[in-house]
Amino acid sequence: MYLNNHKAIKNKTMKRKILLLSVLTVSFCQIQAQQKSSNVPQLGKNTVDEVVAAMTLEEKAQLLVGATMESFDGNGSVVGSTKKLVPGAAGTTTAISRLGIPATVLTDGPAGVRILPTRPGDSKTYYCTGFPIATCLASTWNASLVQQIGKAMGNEVLEYGCDVLLGPGMNLQRNPLCGRNFEYYSEDPYLTGKIAASMVEGVQSQGVGASIKHFAANNQETLRTVNDARISQRALREIYLKGFEIAVEDAQPWTVMSSYNHINGVYTQEEHKLLTTILRSDWGFKGMVMTDWTGTRNTVAQVHAGNDLMMPGKAEQIKDIVANVKSGKLAMADVDRNVKRMLEFILRTPHFKGYQYSNTPDLKAHAEITRHSAEEGVILLKNDDETLPFTKDVKNIALFGVTSYDFIAGGTGSGDVNKAYVVDLKDGLQNAGYTIESKVKTVYEKYKAYEDERLDEINKMRGWYLGPLRPEELSLDDTFIGLRAKKSDIAVITFGRNSGEGSDRHLAGDFELSQTERDLLTRVTRIFHAANKKVVVILNVGGVIETASWKYLPDAILLAWQPGQEGGNSVADILKGVVNPSGKLPMTFPMDYFDVPSSRNFPIDFVSHWNDEENPLLKDVKNVGYTNYEEGIWIGYRYFSTKNKEVSYPFGFGLSYTTFGFSKAELKRSGDHYIVAVKITNTGKVAGKEVVELYVAAPKGKLEKPVCELKAFAKTRLLKSGESEVVNLKFDIADLASFDELENSWVTDAGTYKVLVGASVSDIRSTISFSVDKPLIHKVSSED
Ligand code: BGC
Numbered sequence: 001m002y003l004n005n006h007k008a009i010k011n012k013t014m015k016r017k018i019l020l021l022s023v024l025t026v027s028f029c030q031i032q033a034q035q036k037s038s039n040v041p042q043l044g045k046n047t048v049d050e051v052v053a054a055m056t057l058e059e060k061a062q063l064l065v066g067a068t069m070e071s072f073d074g075n076g077s078v079v080g081s082t083k084k085l086v087p088g089a090a091g092t093t094t095a096i097s098r099l100g101i102p103a104t105v106l107t108d109g110p111a112g113v114r115i116l117p118t119r120p121g122d123s124k125t126y127y128c129t130g131f132p133i134a135t136c137l138a139s140t141w142n143a144s145l146v147q148q149i150g151k152a153m154g155n156e157v158l159e160y161g162c163d164v165l166l167g168p169g170m171n172l173q174r175n176p177l178c179g180r181n182f183e184y185y186s187e188d189p190y191l192t193g194k195i196a197a198s199m200v201e202g203v204q205s206q207g208v209g210a211s212i213k214h215f216a217a218n219n220q221e222t223l224r225t226v227n228d229a230r231i232s233q234r235a236l237r238e239i240y241l242k243g244f245e246i247a248v249e250d251a252q253p254w255t256v257m258s259s260y261n262h263i264n265g266v267y268t269q270e271e272h273k274l275l276t277t278i279l280r281s282d283w284g285f286k287g288m289v290m291t292d293w294t295g296t297r298n299t300v301a302q303v304h305a306g307n308d309l310m311m312p313g314k315a316e317q318i319k320d321i322v323a324n325v326k327s328g329k330l331a332m333a334d335v336d337r338n339v340k341r342m343l344e345f346i347l348r349t350p351h352f353k354g355y356q357y358s359n360t361p362d363l364k365a366h367a368e369i370t371r372h373s374a375e376e377g378v379i380l381l382k383n384d385d386e387t388l389p390f391t392k393d394v395k396n397i398a399l400f401g402v403t404s405y406d407f408i409a410g411g412t413g414s415g416d417v418n419k420a421y422v423v424d425l426k427d428g429l430q431n432a433g434y435t436i437e438s439k440v441k442t443v444y445e446k447y448k449a450y451e452d453e454r455l456d457e458i459n460k461m462r463g464w465y466l467g468p469l470r471p472e473e474l475s476l477d478d479t480f481i482g483l484r485a486k487k488s489d490i491a492v493i494t495f496g497r498n499s500g501e502g503s504d505r506h507l508a509g510d511f512e513l514s515q516t517e518r519d520l521l522t523r524v525t526r527i528f529h530a531a532n533k534k535v536v537v538i539l540n541v542g543g544v545i546e547t548a549s550w551k552y553l554p555d556a557i558l559l560a561w562q563p564g565q566e567g568g569n570s571v572a573d574i575l576k577g578v579v580n581p582s583g584k585l586p587m588t589f590p591m592d593y594f595d596v597p598s599s600r601n602f603p604i605d606f607v608s609h610w611n612d613e614e615n616p617l618l619k620d621v622k623n624v625g626y627t628n629y630e631e632g633i634w635i636g637y638r639y640f641s642t643k644n645k646e647v648s649y650p651f652g653f654g655l656s657y658t659t660f661g662f663s664k665a666e667l668k669r670s671g672d673h674y675i676v677a678v679k680i681t682n683t684g685k686v687a688g689k690e691v692v693e694l695y696v697a698a699p700k701g702k703l704e705k706p707v708c709e710l711k712a713f714a715k716t717r718l719l720k721s722g723e724s725e726v727v728n729l730k731f732d733i734a735d736l737a738s739f740d741e742l743e744n745s746w747v748t749d750a751g752t753y754k755v756l757v758g759a760s761v762s763d764i765r766s767t768i769s770f771s772v773d774k775p776l777i778h779k780v781s782s783e784d
């Protein structure tokens with residue numbers, strides 16, 4: 001009956017689908033009721049142990065394997081296919097109606113919900129909000145704001161009939177060229193962990209789950225499904241696992257997604273130490289682990305390691321589990337343990353609880369949230385002579401750069417959201433009451449229309465791994481630019497970059513400006529400056545780009561990131577001064593790509609192909625098949641500050657339209673906890689928010705340490721001119737520890753520590769010392 005109902009649903013209109021879905025739910029309940037009466041244990045009515053005990057081996061295997069590939073339930077019916085539950089969601093778990101186990105729906109992540117916006121035969125649309133990319137959210141340094149965004153995302157997960165958001169992504173931004181950096185937060189594990197924890201709390205406050213991913217060390221896209229990340233234990237613990245540890249301990253995500261890659265020769269999905277000893281025994285994770293959307297691996301090793309769910313699911317994995325249990329290669333106890341975790345997960349889900357989702361989340365309210373959250377993530381990098389906000393004299397803007405007319409809301413791949421619209425900068429400025437100089441607008445709009453048509457054909461063939469092409473920058477001559485300078489009050493140029501899953505970014509024309517972009521910037525600044533008019537550059541990018549060689553040219557630079565679907569409005573609010581920028585860099589902008597410590601050990605200009613992972617020859621290619629994390633813990637500011645190496649913009653940096661004074665920091669200790677209080681005063685003319693960053697410098701001990709490491713941060717409320725706020729920053733003695741590989745322990749050395757409180761890692765305003773009398777040693781569980 002279940003099967004017949006499903007077939008019927010496929011061919012009807014949505015109204016009828018909803019009706020049938022209710023019938024389905026009723027039928028499902030009827031089946032449950034009948035089965036209850038026939039004494040078959042039912043999930044939710046009987047204990048999890050009783051349900052496990054009633055399951056056949058085949059049913060257990062089905063539950064551990066996702067149902068994206070059509071699989072059958074205990075009654076032999078085809079159920080649970082993604083297509084049928086929520087079109088476009090990434091996957092579903094398998095239903096076993098005999099035992100009252102419904103299918104659940106997992107959806108990407110992380111910048112919003114990713115489902116198909118339209119459905120055949122249905123006039124309703126299912127658009128989701130395109131929120132700012134993760135990097136932009138981390139740039140807010142505002143944990144409670146991120147929690148609100150998580151709430152809005154979680155609400156869309158719930159109201160569109162899904163159970164888990166496949167996010168946040170929280171791999172470290174080890175190298176600027178990683179194609180998925182936009183989905184990740186920072187080069188710093190503490191900032192990553194705290195922002196991720198807030199996101200998880202927000203999402204899960206809606207009664208749906210989050211999935212922190214990709215666990216772990218998935219720091220490059222090139223050959224991501226096989227790449228072996230060769231990392232020291234210290235770097236692994238302090239850098240690549242630390243953020244996950246914080247998110248697990250602070251927010252208990254419902255699920256963790258194990259990554260594609262190897263770490264030190266073992267697939268993360270097959271590593272018991274990572275998925276069980278570290279994640280569960282050491283950190284206390286209570287939820288379910290699912291694999292990233294992998295093809296077949298060693299199923300026995302995956303199940304044993306603690307991958308409770310294999311996604312997206314293949315029939316052969318089910319057979320594999322059954323056969324290996326029968327042959328004794330896979331312990332039934334491992335299977336039962338994972339099945340129990342799956343059932344405990346399912347019990348929490350809206351699908352299990354029979355939540356009647358509306359398919360109409362409040363997209364208008366969420367658009368407001370995305371607009372305002374992007375405004376806090378935008379970073380003012382340069383603002384000579386108070387170029388920004390625009391003065392009252394600015395009315396007519398010469399808007400250059402094809403991206404100004406084609407704003408990028410977010411990255412590509414599974415992190416892309418099917419949003420209803422994107423507000424580009426041209427529209428944002430017009431909405432804010434500005435006029436766009438008409439000739440420049442016409443030229444770009446015509447060019448864009450031409451390019452859209454041309455690229456559409458090409459992009460259809462490029463696919464996931466290569467990602468879509470975008471129009472290249474347009475060459476404009478001096479005469480044309482000169483006339484624009486006469487007819488407008490200021491020039492704004494946007495440079496855009498996009499990247500995504502499956503491949504990494506390139507140096508030329510991507511990390512660096514292309515020759516045409518450089519030429520445009522040079523000509524526009526020369527000509528506008530000669531006409532006594534200013535030039536502002538907007539960076540609409542998903543990751544770090546080179547700035548050192550050209551930043552002296554424009555008067556102001558605004559790093560807008562990929563600010564979500566309301567991006568043009570958010571940026572216009574800042575340019576106009578409706579909002580005072582308060583974002584700060586969650587990573588370092590280097591002077592040169594090759595200053596980045598990981599640059600020697602990162603693929604450059606390798607063009608990924610979808611079947612590369614099957615090419616055995618590539619496994620032995622450095623930076624492709626394997627990557628040596630030779631830099632160890634020395635990533636980002638840990639390296640630049642310690643080596644005193646010049647950077648273009650330091651970690652934690654961002655300007656404001658106002659200025660802030662920091663009082664002398666005061667430190668209080670209570671047991672193992674420290675609280676540092678500092679009074680922040682708005683000493684400028686306009687209202688604004690300030691990010692307060694607390695770094696700790698450790699005494700000389702057995703291990704070499706960075707000159708300082710971020711241990712706490714906070715953001716003030718909006719302070720009016722002259723207003724103050726006392727900010728309290730907290731950390732524990734255990735937070736000061738480094739990982740001693742030889743002792744297999746976290747060690748906080750005894751000695752004198754310095755607390756550095758400031759506005760960026762290079763702008764410390766107050767320093768205070770304290771001492772630790774006895775070393776603190778915390779041994780971690782060992783498996784070797
Ligand atoms: C990505 C994951 C994503 C999954 C489901 C994979 O290719 O790596 O981040 O959640 O697909 O779409």
